[in-house]
Amino acid sequence: MVLPSPPVVPADANDDPVATVHAIATQSFVAGGTDIFRGRGRSALDLLGLPIGLAIICALLFAWVGSQELDSIEQRLLATDKLVLAFSRHLVLAFVSTVLVILIAVPIGILLTRPGARAITPPVIALANMGQAIPSIGVLVLLALVWSFGFWPSIIALVAYSALPVLRNTMVGLQQVDAFVIEAGRGMGMTKRSVLRKIELPLAVPVILAGIRTALVINVGTATLATFVNAGGLGDIINGGLVTNRQTVTIVGSVVTASLALFIDHLGGVAESRLSPKGI
């Protein structure tokens, strides 16, 4: 194992990806993401440094694999079309689950911060907490047993697991809007709806985006588990290497997953600073 392995993302499925990803998630949780992305005057190095580094790592990886004598099992597992399929499937799993999380958790977060929703806030938060507390692998296997194998059970497990950061950040983002700014808007005759749309939501955007970014990274990491309910993804490669005891295959799967997660997190950071309103 001579390859530099990025430290923060699970190196393989046996390394308890859930715990590791959760650790990253809580770091940037609510706090508003990583600080280096907050500044507007980001240098080209900040913007391109990580993607270039990841590209170099992947190039080295493939050069190293190309120099190996691969047996038939390794050749089958690392076939280009199989890699491309696993990779694209992984992306689809992560993105579809994140889009669903946004569609579900942001509106609920908005509703829960409206006056009058005080009574239903604790049970909803408790539910979201449960979703995050129960390990995804458990949810996946249970869903597979009582419902079916494949894509949609995986999506549901991912959504349940990653809804909390988006819900919480939406609520925190809206609650931290200065009450006097809202009062000024209402006092000038803005309707409640237009105060929400033109003041509260824009001002909450940075925090909500940080939550979405966290959810996306969680989903990229957790989607490796989808292989166990036959939903594909990069977990296929990692697990394939493990069950056939082919280290080269496991390393390829892990490094590609790790690079993807880091790259997605980086994109999330760029989006956060681009989409945050000016002036705050």
Added chain:
Amino acid sequence: MSTTTATTPAGSTSSASKVDPMIRLQDLSKVFAGQARPAVDHLDMDIPAGEIIVLVGPSGCGKTTTMRLINRLIEPTSGRIILEGEDVTRVDPDKLRRRIGYVIQQVGLFPHQTISDNIATVPRMLGWDEKRIRARTDELLAMVGLDPATYRGRYPKHLSGGQRQRAGVARALSADPPVMLMDEPFGAIDPITRDRLQNEFLRLQETIRKTIIFVTHDIDEAIKMGDRIAILGEGSKIAQYDTPERILTAPADDFVADFIGSGASLKRLNLTRVRDIELSDWPIARVDSARDEVLALLRASDKGAVLLLDEGRRPARWVSGRELQRDDQPLTEIGLPPEALVQPNATLADALNEMLKSRYGCATVVDAAGVYQGNVDFATVSAAIQEMRRDARDRSRTEADEAHAARTAQS
């Protein structure tokens, strides 16, 4: 309610009490859920057009609640609010608020919008076209003393506290509402800036003539800003509703007297403006006059220095006799630069303050363009105070006479 029959402030006509008030509060009450005592208890009040009405009282007396009842940010429990003759107690509150400017202590500028977008909030809701909005925004920025070219594109975080409140006032004025509600607008600003903002706002009000409900807990600010002051007790009960002068000279009861506190006569210095008193005569000369001429002027007067004016009649130099006798330097380079400059709308308290700091015990009055108007010195202020005292004494004597006459007529 006897205390609401106020005398009109000096200088304005007595028509204010005859024409319909801009705002009339009728039997207005507010009881908050879970509170036994009403925050506002059966309040009746008429607010005449074009005046600054200050609601002042101890904290918790319900003055802010009263103000917020007017634009219905707080809905009244009972009673009616009449704006420009129209009962607005039941109209759409959002539409009502677009007719009423609203300024709060915390300003509440929208941090993600530029200053001009902030100011454009209400005009956009009212559907003005962008060209008109842009012209109005620039006009307002200039009006509140923020250079439009510099500030229109800035975000609130780039502004100081004082500048933010200027922008806040501009935003409240944007759609030219007849009424403005101001809740301690200068309360969070440092004393020096606050003084300047108060003065500028009073000058602005001379041109815009809005009906302003101004809430403060500071009696000095109330006296300075108010055309009329309503001193409120618990439950927003009006203890006295009158001109600042009457409140200082004839407090209605012990509560009002206590609230004004000691030094009422010193506070009265805040009531009189420099332009209202007779300025004193100090020797003045043009800065290009002959030295002997200036010296002669000084000898002819009882003052210690001559004020030299430049070609635009702006104060240029203070020179004393000793300095004039040394003839090695031109007049423009001897003596002191002009100091203690005040404008005609400064109060006597402001002028006195400047005077105490100045070398010759004299504040120089200049107009907005810096042109010399006259001087204020201790003798001027002292004369003004004596006159005020005499007025107050005369007035209370007349009142006592009237009361006596009424009693004798009854018996």
